[in-house]
Amino acid sequence: MSSSKTASARRLFLAKLGQSAAMAATGGLLWGFMVEQQVHAAHNVIRPPGAEDADGFYAKCIKCGQCVRDCPYDTLRLAPAGMRIPIGTPYFVPREIPCYMCPDIPCKAACPTGALNPKLTKIDDARMGLAVIDMEHCLSWQGLRCEVCYRECPIQGKAIIVKNYPRKLSKHGMFVPVVQAEYCTGCGVCEKACPTEKAAIRVVQPELVEGKIGEHYRLGWKDPGRLTEEFKPYAPPSQRQEGPSGLDYLNREDEL
Amino acid sequence: MSTLESGNGGVRLGPNGRPVRPFVMPKRFTGKLWVWRYTILRRITEIGVLLLFFGTVHWGWTLFGQRILVGNLSASTLLDTVPLADPFATLQILFTGHVLQPEVLLGAAIVLVFYALLGGRVWCAWVCPVALVTDLSSWLRRRFGISPGVSISRSVRYWALGVALVLSTLTGVAAFEWVSPISMFHRELLFGAGLGWMAVAGIFVFDLFVVRDGWCGHLCPLGAFYGVVGEVALLRIRFDAPTCTHCGECAKVCPEPHVLNLKKAAEAGMIRSGECTNCGRCVVVCPEDTLSFDLRFLIRKHNLQSSSAALADSSSTVQAANQGTSS
Incomplete structure (x- = not known):
């Protein structure tokens, strides 16, 4: 009697435990889904300097806002809920207030967790984003002498350069700004300064616009060593030590 | 509740004969x-902490x-x-497998020690801004006699605590921090409002109509975390067993009434459960002054003294009280 009682009690306990575990799993899956949605809420959020590695940044950021408080230009904000910006994390809108690239990087200094990379010591090494130019609405590309972005750029003459561009049916060339990704920190001063109604130069996350050439393209004029190291100069068939190549095979005399 | 009927005019007597x-x-x-x-002190600390944050940045x-x-x-950062x-947010980040700066680890340790001394869930009753909202819904519940509603297990919060840590590992981000209505609430009070109020309003309605003390007493993984910390807390509610008449006034006001297990309390001489928030509601309503704030080691010392006194006096009232609760 009592053993069947304990057996049924055990069954009940196991059933309860199973139910609890199933409820935890259900809740956990929904919860995990919400978290994933939040973290990947937006692809083009411009983050403070030192937050280049998005995964590491979103993992380590404790959402305390001390970077926001120590930003002397009130550039940084902490994302409230429901903004399509990862919740509670710092971001900035360059067109409103850009990053003025303080040499002592106070936002990074304020970060208690290291979400803003403590190894970033020179602000010029920051990569908050990359400026891109909309040629169709850029005044310079229409032939006007604007170049405001070029003049405002904190890394002047490096991150944005002005190039001469010939123009049809006119002896006057155009002077157009060109962004050099190698130097651009994504501070957004150019976007803030752009005089068009909507900025024709904008900071975006580099991965949204940056392509990749691929390993198999060998640009000999940029990288001559790589091109020639596997290159074998022409030798007559009699002097070749390896078997015939495909081309040689097609041209073999006995096949003709 | 074991109370004894006495013959003289229907006056109920407690197990201690009073x-x-x-x-x-x-x-x-x-x-x-x-x-x-x-209650007034708790409102002062809850709002005061937020005011210190707010005043520092907005009024210098x-x-x-x-x-x-x-x-x-x-x-x-306190005083620069x-x-x-x-500490729970820090623990979640550690569960993502990332290395943190010593600054945040030291900060978490300081807060952890603070709450280990004052009672883990002192956070819940004295600091957490969500308590302002949930206390309002529980006050409205009492005021308008809203029926208890759905009953769920209080252990759900420990599952939530476990799931938060597992999810932090799986998703690679601090799982509770990305959905926490508590964080949303204080963040949006201090850094500008968004839709976080919706989550807080959700808790308010849930506590008011669905589950009594639903969020703080059943679901919140942060409360569960501090409940675990509270198991070793120094500041506790002392329970002076001989004076207790089992009137039940304490359990009526307690947001975690299961911690007021009078038998266990009489054995330990205090409310030992880490789930006790040290809110002091029971202390002020107790008509016999049975309950009071005290330190764990002082309570233990007091227990030793009273038990030796009880040994000397075989008709100890402590034993009478214990028998009364067990029946």
Whole structure:
């Protein structure tokens, strides 16, 4: 009697435990889904300097806002809920207030967790984003002498350069700004300064616009060593030590 | 509740042989203030902490030339020197497998020690801004006699705590921090409002109509975390067993009434459960002054003294009280 009682009690306990575990799993899956949605809420959020590695940044950021408080230009904000910006994390809108690239990087200094990379010591090494130019609405590309972005750029003459561009049916060339990704920190001063109604130069996350050439393209004029190291100069068939190549095979005399 | 009927005029007697008296709210305002003393203090600390954050950044509050409190309840810096951090948030980040700066680890340790001394869930009753909302819904519940509603297990919060840590590992981000209504609430009060109020309103409605003390008492993984911390807490509610008449006034006001297990309390001489928030509600309503704030080691010392006294006196009232609760 009592053993069947304990057996049924055990069954009940196991059933309860199973139910609890199933409820935890259900809740956990929904919860995990919400978290994933939040973290990947937006692809083009411009983050403070030192937050280049998005995964590491979103993992380590404790959402305390001390970077926001120590930003002397009130550039940084902490994302409230429901903004399509990862919740509670710092971001900035360059067109409103850009990053003025303080040499002592106070936002990074304020970060208690290291979400803003403590190894970033020179602000010029920051990569908050990359400026891109909309040629169709850029005044310079229409032939006007604007170049405001070029003049405002904190890394002047490096991150944005002005190039001469010939123009049809006119002896006057155009002077157009060109962004050099190698130097651009994504501070957004150019976007803030752009005089068009909507900025024709904008900071975006580099991965949204940056392509990749691929390993198999060998640009000999940029990288001559790589091109020639596997290159074998022409030798007559009699002097070749390896078997015939495909081309040689097609041209073999006995096949003709 | 074991109370003994006595012959003389239907006066109920407690297991200690004393008449059971109900809690009576004093008529005079000063008497009322004395009953509300811990509630008033809790409101002062809850709002005061937020005000320190707010005043420091918006009104430039300083002390000794240092900014008083910068950041929010997730992490902050006190007087521009002392780091503070939410130990549960820090633990979640550690579960993502990332290496953290010593500053946040030190901050989390300081906060952890603070709550280990004052009672883990002192956070819940005295600091957490969501308590303002959930206390309002529980007050409205009592005021309008709203039925208890759905009953769920209080252990759900420990599952939530476990799931938060597992999810932090799986998703690679601190799982509770990305959905926490608590963080949303204080962040949006201090850094500008968004839709976080919707989550807080959700908790309010849930507590008001669905589950009594639903969020703080059943679901919140942060409360569960501090409940675990509270198991070793120094500051506890002392339970002076011989004076208790089992009137039950304490359990009526307690947001975690299961911690007021009078038998266990009589054995330990205190409310030992880490789930006790040290809110002091029971202390002020107890008509016999059985309950009071005290330190764990002082309580233990007191217990030793009273048990030796009980050994000397075989008709100990402590034993009578214990028998009364067990029946």
